[in-house]
Amino acid sequence: xxxxxFFHPAIPRLPLSSVPKPIAFPPPSCLRSEGNKNxxxxxxxxxxxxxxxxxxxxxxxxxxxxxxxxLNKQRLGAIEELEKTSREKHSLLQKIKKLEAEKQAGAGKxxxxxxxxxxxxxxxxxxxxxxxxxxxxxxxxxVINHKVSLxxxxxxxSRKKDPELLGELRHFSHGHxxxxxxxxxxxxxxxxxxxxxxxxxxxxxxxxxxxxxGHLVEVILPKYASLNLDEVQGLREVNIEAYxxxxxxxxxxxxxxxx
Numbered sequence: 001x002x003x004x005x006f007f008h009p010a011i012p013r014l015p016l017s018s019v020p021k022p023i024a025f026p027p028p029s030c031l032r033s034e035g036n037k038n039x040x041x042x043x044x045x046x047x048x049x050x051x052x053x054x055x056x057x058x059x060x061x062x063x064x065x066x067x068x069x070x071l072n073k074q075r076l077g078a079i080e081e082l083e084k085t086s087r088e089k090h091s092l093l094q095k096i097k098k099l100e101a102e103k104q105a106g107a108g109k110x111x112x113x114x115x116x117x118x119x120x121x122x123x124x125x126x127x128x129x130x131x132x133x134x135x136x137x138x139x140x141x142x143v144i145n146h147k148v149s150l151x152x153x154x155x156x157x158s159r160k161k162d163p164e165l166l167g168e169l170r171h172f173s174h175g176h177x178x179x180x181x182x183x184x185x186x187x188x189x190x191x192x193x194x195x196x197x198x199x200x201x202x203x204x205x206x207x208x209x210x211x212x213x214g215h216l217v218e219v220i221l222p223k224y225a226s227l228n229l230d231e232v233q234g235l236r237e238v239n240i241e242a243y244x245x246x247x248x249x250x251x252x253x254x255x256x257x258x259x
Contacts, residue, residue: 118143118169125162142173183210185219192231194224223256232258 119140126136160168185207189200207217221227229235235258242253 115143121162121165122169125166128162130162130166139169139173143169181210182216183207183218185217187219188222190219190221193228194221194226195228223254234258 122131122136122139122143125131126133131139185203187199187203188194189196189203191200191204194200203219207219210217235256238255238257240255242255243250244253245251
């Protein structure tokens, strides 16, 4: 029977200086804490950016809303100003119409009062033996027949003495006895029918002045489509055939008359 022996070699001993020291690692909990801080910082930056963006959007919306309110206020102000101007214009037109009506009524009263005053002054001249009853009758007839234009001819009668007024009455009566000229104006404009330019008022003014001197005045105008017929009295078409020669041809014409 045999015997077994187990032999173990001796474990070599290394010097302490040659054994590496273990590396000290931070605890796992510390790594997790630093990671959470980084995540929190990034989330804070992201939230701040979103808040700034929302604030900018809200500020832009408020500015746009204020601009809309301002524009609406301006628009309402412009509408009110336009309505005010329209009301003022309407009021002025009404005042102008009223003044024109008063002027026409006043002109009629002036002519009547002038006529009455002249007749009374003529009677006074007869009583004072300044004129004969026959001449007084002629002067009365002249005044009555032309009483429409009396206010334009005789001004401030009450301030004139009898000799001066008698001279004007005789001149007025003599001027209406003699036959005046027949004056014809041919033009393209005349107030108030065709008041387009400065010539229109000139034609009307000179025509009335000639009429007051006893002349017969006619004005020939083209019958425009824009002619203000409301200012013409007794407008009617003359039933005649009238032709004019122009550019080698005869052209038919229609003639209208009115006052």
